[in-house]
Amino acid sequence: MILTVFHATTYRYDPPVRGVVQSHRLTPARSRGQRVLDWDVAVSDGVAGGGFRDGAGDWVQSHSAHGPLSAITVTVRGRVETTDLAGVLRGHRERIPPEAFLRETPPTRADVALTDLGRDALAGASDALDRAHRLAGAVHAAIAFQPGATHAHTTAAEALGLGEGVCQDHAHALIAAARSQGIPARYVSGYLAMGLADGQSQSQVQGVMIGAEPQQVQGVATDYEAAHAWAELWVDGLGWVGFDAANACCPDARYLRLGSGLDSRGAAPIRGIARGAGAESLDVAVAVEIAQQ
Amino acid sequence: MTDSFNEMFEGERIRPPYTRLGDWTESMPQELKRLKQAEAEALFRRIGITFAVYGEGGDPDRLIPFDMFPRVFTQGEWRRLERGIVQRARALNAFLADVYDRGEIVKAGRIPGHLVWRNEAYEPAVAGIRPPRGVYSHIVGIDIVRTGPEDFFVLEDNCRTPSGVSYMLENREIMMRLFPGLFRENRIEPVDGYSESLRRMLASVAPAKCSGEPTIVILTPGPLNSAYYEHSFLADLMGVELVEGQDLFVEGEYVWMRTTQGPKKVDVIYRRIDDAFIDPLCFRPDSMLGVAGLMDVYRSGGVTLASAPGAGVADDKAVYVFVPEMIRFYLGEEPILQNVPTWQCGKRDDLRYVLEHLPELVVKEVHGSGGYGMLVGPKATAEQVAAFRERLVAHPANYIAQPTLALSTCPTFVDEGVAPRHVDLRPYCLVGERIELVPGGLTRVALTEGSLVVNSSQGGGVKDTWVLAE
Numbered sequence: 235m236i237l238t239v240f241h242a243t244t245y246r247y248d249p250p251v252r253g254v255v256q257s258h259r260l261t262p263a264r265s266r267g268q269r270v271l272d273w274d275v276a277v278s279d280g281v282a283g284g285g286f287r288d289g290a291g292d293w294v295q296s297h298s299a300h301g302p303l304s305a306i307t308v309t310v311r312g313r314v315e316t317t318d319l320a321g322v323l324r325g326h327r328e329r330i331p332p333e334a335f336l337r338e339t340p341p342t343r344a345d346v347a348l349t350d351l352g353r354d355a356l357a358g359a360s361d362a363l364d365r366a367h368r369l370a371g372a373v374h375a376a377i378a379f380q381p382g383a384t385h386a387h388t389t390a391a392e393a394l395g396l397g398e399g400v401c402q403d404h405a406h407a408l409i410a411a412a413r414s415q416g417i418p419a420r421y422v423s424g425y426l427a428m429g430l431a432d433g434q435s436q437s438q439v440q441g442v443m444i445g446a447e448p449q450q451v452q453g454v455a456t457d458y459e460a461a462h463a464w465a466e467l468w469v470d471g472l473g474w475v476g477f478d479a480a481n482a483c484c485p486d487a488r489y490l491r492l493g494s495g496l497d498s499r500g501a502a503p504i505r506g507i508a509r510g511a512g513a514e515s516l517d518v519a520v521a522v523e524i525a526q527q
Numbered sequence: 528m529t530d531s532f533n534e535m536f537e538g539e540r541i542r543p544p545y546t547r548l549g550d551w552t553e554s555m556p557q558e559l560k561r562l563k564q565a566e567a568e569a570l571f572r573r574i575g576i577t578f579a580v581y582g583e584g585g586d587p588d589r590l591i592p593f594d595m596f597p598r599v600f601t602q603g604e605w606r607r608l609e610r611g612i613v614q615r616a617r618a619l620n621a622f623l624a625d626v627y628d629r630g631e632i633v634k635a636g637r638i639p640g641h642l643v644w645r646n647e648a649y650e651p652a653v654a655g656i657r658p659p660r661g662v663y664s665h666i667v668g669i670d671i672v673r674t675g676p677e678d679f680f681v682l683e684d685n686c687r688t689p690s691g692v693s694y695m696l697e698n699r700e701i702m703m704r705l706f707p708g709l710f711r712e713n714r715i716e717p718v719d720g721y722s723e724s725l726r727r728m729l730a731s732v733a734p735a736k737c738s739g740e741p742t743i744v745i746l747t748p749g750p751l752n753s754a755y756y757e758h759s760f761l762a763d764l765m766g767v768e769l770v771e772g773q774d775l776f777v778e779g780e781y782v783w784m785r786t787t788q789g790p791k792k793v794d795v796i797y798r799r800i801d802d803a804f805i806d807p808l809c810f811r812p813d814s815m816l817g818v819a820g821l822m823d824v825y826r827s828g829g830v831t832l833a834s835a836p837g838a839g840v841a842d843d844k845a846v847y848v849f850v851p852e853m854i855r856f857y858l859g860e861e862p863i864l865q866n867v868p869t870w871q872c873g874k875r876d877d878l879r880y881v882l883e884h885l886p887e888l889v890v891k892e893v894h895g896s897g898g899y900g901m902l903v904g905p906k907a908t909a910e911q912v913a914a915f916r917e918r919l920v921a922h923p924a925n926y927i928a929q930p931t932l933a934l935s936t937c938p939t940f941v942d943e944g945v946a947p948r949h950v951d952l953r954p955y956c957l958v959g960e961r962i963e964l965v966p967g968g969l970t971r972v973a974l975t976e977g978s979l980v981v982n983s984s985q986g987g988g989v990k991d992t993w994v995l996a997e
Contacts, residue, residue: 253778281779282779283777283827284829288654288655289651289653289654290651296827329627329628329655331630331644333644334649337645506808507807509776
């Protein structure tokens with residue numbers, strides 16, 4: 235399958251700021267499941283910094299811009315050929331051992347409820363893959379998809395308590411429950427194509443910035459999130475396997491993987507910090523489409 | 528403490544390195560000693576060398592007590608120590624290079640993976656990144672204790688930003704001013720080459736992208752930090768800028784320093800800021816001390832950080848137990864310096880032993896430093912032991928235990944004259960293109976009679992440390 239991606243993020247500053255530094259995890263790594271045909275990340279202002287492949291196999295590219303700056307736009311355009319591997323990450327080169335993904339972070343800290351959910355889900359499981367599927371199923375059942383119920387800094391425990399959330403919350407909860415049972419797990423950010431090239435899959439995106447709360451988030455909201463997030467769990471014998479607890483499935487050819495981390499902050503496609511006191515607002519447009527062949 | 532090794536006296540006999548000091552102290556009238564001690568204190572005050580004690584309140588500019596009686600090693604004793612320290616520094620760096628790459632030592636089953644990968648100090652953000660010359664810990668401070676003429680043990684390793692080297696340099700400076708005659712009568716190896724060695728080492732680990740003479744800076748959290756004096760002292764001695772986070776910024780592929788002549792590219796940062804605070808973009812977003820974007824520049828080879836973020840996983844007290852294994856695994860050598868025998872309370876059998884022998888043991892927090900979270904069994908009250916027992920049982924994996932060592936003593940000036948007090952030693956090993964250390968190091972002394980805690984934060988003092996030339 236060939237996916238086309240258009241993803242534009244505009245940060246606006248009022249009053250203008252003195253400068254901006256960003257760290258981008260916006261370039262898909264090559265693996266058996268995805269092959270980049272064209273890919274371009276353009277920034278409206280400033281200069282590119284150094285880029286490097288991190289220990290988890292993701293390309294990280296830094297970018298900085300001088301002020302005064304009232305807005306900066308990051309635009310991603312690309313085409314990627316994807317293959318359905320039932321969520322299994324194959325041929326992805328990385329250094330970090332799975333055990334390093336057992337540590338807790340603030341949003342993925344397992345409270346009693348998450349630990350119980352993890353333990354109950356594993357009762358009667360037959361093998362490692364079955365365990366992972368049961369965990370993902372339990373999180374899907376416990377948290378209803380409900381945009382607006384949570385925000386960028388909601389923790390896994392809070393989302394489970396609410397029983398509502400979006401993909402970020404499902405991913406955090408699955409990660410926390412898995413780690414509480416000794417299963418390495420990590421957060422994956424990426425894209426999800428929800429339909430053919432008819433412009434229907436535009437959506438808003440949240441949780442990709444730090445340093446300031448977005449004052450307002452604009453964009454075309456739909457039922458789906460083209461900028462998506464899911465979790466990967468370590469399954470002995472298979473390696474890393476993706477689980478999208480929000481949609482109760484494993485990633486297939488409609489999914490495009492950008493990068494991973496211990497939590498949403500670690501895997502964020504764009505992290506940025508502005509120098510100056512300007513209030514920040516965010517504008518995001520994402521369209522991910524299945525190219526007509 | 529009659530059974531501890533006295534470094535000066537063997538019964539009535541004076542051990543060789545101290546021969547000339549016997550006459551010196553005997554011939555010095557009590558009044559002169561008092562005058563000299565007052566002069567030393569005035570000098571320290573004038574220089575401004577002070578040490579704030581965390582968590583104790585009181586005077587943040589308190590002087591660390593200086594004892595005028597030097598601690599002396601023979602050339603032979605030092606040579607052996609030096610070989611052992613260099614060996615250890617090589618092994619610790621090889622370990623760091625390995626655990627941030629393929630982790631062969633874990634795969635080989637020589638150290639449990641969870642002690643590395645689940646360690647708070649293991650930093651996934653730098654996995655797969657190879658720093659210049661493969662060096663992670665550029666300044667290794669190794670704390671050494673002595674229990675007999677030939678018996679030296681490593682108490683702990685400090686791979687991040689070991690402090691105290693300014694005391695080593697100042698102690699010598701003060702001693703030479705107070706007692707110039709001593710330095711004519713004894714041939715003592717100099718220590719004042721340290722700052723030049725440090726500068727040369729830092730220059731030798733400049734990034735490959737740096738052409739020409741590298742620009743070196745020291746990055747400090749600021750004047751409120753307890754070691755700020757040391758940061759500014761070392762910057763002065765090396766002739767490099769002392770900067771705070773706000774003096775640096777990232778643009779393009781590099782880190783820049785604001786100067787009156789405009790931005791200047793920085794190549795090597797000797798940072799005295801903890802990992803968590805150096806880059807709000809990568810680590811703690813609330814940090815005001817660091818430089819946004821620094822980690823991306825570092826990881827893409829635009830600047831060197833000394834020490835490397837994540838170096839602390841090598842000096843963790845639970846990892847310490849495995850340093851002799853590291854020496855065998857990476858260097859194929861037997862350790863020259865031994866570890867203190869250590870019980871890992873996370874192991875059930877070890878914990879049982881520790882709980883049964885608590886009043887005899889020293890128990891330390893695995894991630895603690897500075898002597899705060901520890902129990903010295905023989906010196907503790909029954910209530911203190913009982914309170915510690917509860918903490919230990921609640922979180923056994925957070926603790927290690929060691930026998931209470933009979934630390935060696937060195938003569939020390941006290942109110943009644945001269946008396947033996949327990950000492951340890953922290954030499955500073957520099958790792959860059961070469962590995963080198965100045966002869967000696969910082970001797971810390973427990974000034975209270977019988978006390979074994981030498982930490983300056985717990986009322987310890989310091990001494991000049993001599994290595995006699997051949």
